[in-house]
Amino acid sequence: MLDADFFRRWMAVTAASVDREAEQLTELDSAIGDADHGSNLQRGFRAVAAALEKEEPATPGAVLTLAGRQLISTVGGASGPLYGTLLRRTGKALGEAAEVSVAQLAAALGSGVEGVKQLGGAVVGDKTMIDALEPAVAALEGGFAAARAAAEQGAEATTPLQARKGRASYLGERSIGHQDPGATSSALLIAALEAAASPAEGRA
Amino acid sequence: MSDEKRVGIVLVSHSAEVAASVAQLAKGLAGGAPEVPVAPAGGTEDGGLGTSAELIAAAAASVDRGAGVAVLSDLGSAVLTVKALLAEGDELPDGARLVDAPFVEGAVAAVVTAATGADLDAVEAAATEAYTYRKA
DSSP states (O other): OEEHHHHHHHHHHHHHHHHHHHHHHHHHHHHHSOSOHHHHHHHHHHHHHHHHHHHOOSSHHHHHHHHHHHHHHHOOSTHHHHHHHHHHHHHHHHTTOSEEOHHHHHHHHHHHHHHHHHHHOOOTTSSSTHHHHHHHHHHGGGOHHHHHHHHHHHHHTTTTSOOOSSGGGGGGGGGTTSOOHHHHHHHHHHHHHHHHHSTTTOOO | OTTSOOOEEEEEESSHHHHHHHHHHHHHHTTTOTTSOEEEEEBOTTSSSSBOHHHHHHHHHHHOOSSOEEEEEOSTHHHHHHHHHHHHOSOSOTTEEEOOSOHHHHHHHHHHHHHTTOOHHHHHHHHHHGGGOOOO
16 A cells, blocks of 8 residues: 555655656756756755755645646646646545555556546647656556556657647647657656665655 | 726746746737736746745735636646635635636737626637637
8 A cells, every 4th residue: 555655655766766867857858848857856845845845745636746846836838727727636636644645646647647637638749748648547557567567668669759739739740750759758757666666766 | 998897817837037928928819908806926026037925825816806717727737726726725816717728829819809898708718719720
């Protein structure tokens, strides 16, 4: 079972991964976006880490709801409302349980992904976060390693796609050949689940 | 007339200058419309290009007179942030609504219509209607 501490570790590991990969994310975003994805997410997840230390929410749902709220209010780019909605909707779906199973997390994350799809209008194949998140949710019941592999595979598979959402879609065919920054950061988020589950080796 | 509650208008842009200028333009073209509360929410809190949920929430609160708030946004994160706030949170006042409209033309239509004392539905319809004006 996964408790609030696990979810706190998930957010802390994600914040560390985003810190580590910020330059790489911004570089990907300079190819097809406005070159701010890394720095925006870095600001957002640093705020998440700080808020979680200060407020100490007691349940898995409360951890993610607080994290989502922080992202919406601090990121400043489209990834704020998108990741914010993902975490806030997932947190709400987890309710007030003190511990949740991986299957419950998979179902809740599924409704979070639905929320992102409603908000941004993207589906699989549009070269967005959804290309990493949707396969990861489908694989999650098979464990965190399977989810991580599915997310990373989904992110890599965005390279040959033409963007159909967001600023990158204005580039048309010129968006082909670049891995999507949102799918890449989504894979970091999913990979952080595995590291959070084995904190001894997983301090990203 | 001036006792009537007016619909509030919030203009969300990636740029503080664009939001403030469109607010000024819409007010000017509506003949001043001193009774219509209009607030810009442009850029990030540190003055950069982007969207600030906090500035949007503060702007919406400042124009809320109890008759509803029409929120117009330019694109991308400005649209998504308003939608996320409306869908998930309690940051925006009751009766706040994202209006599907072209930013400049919709803002003018919304302020002119709100100045007549029209309700939120009518303000929204007028702003959306601005999409149908073709320029070429």
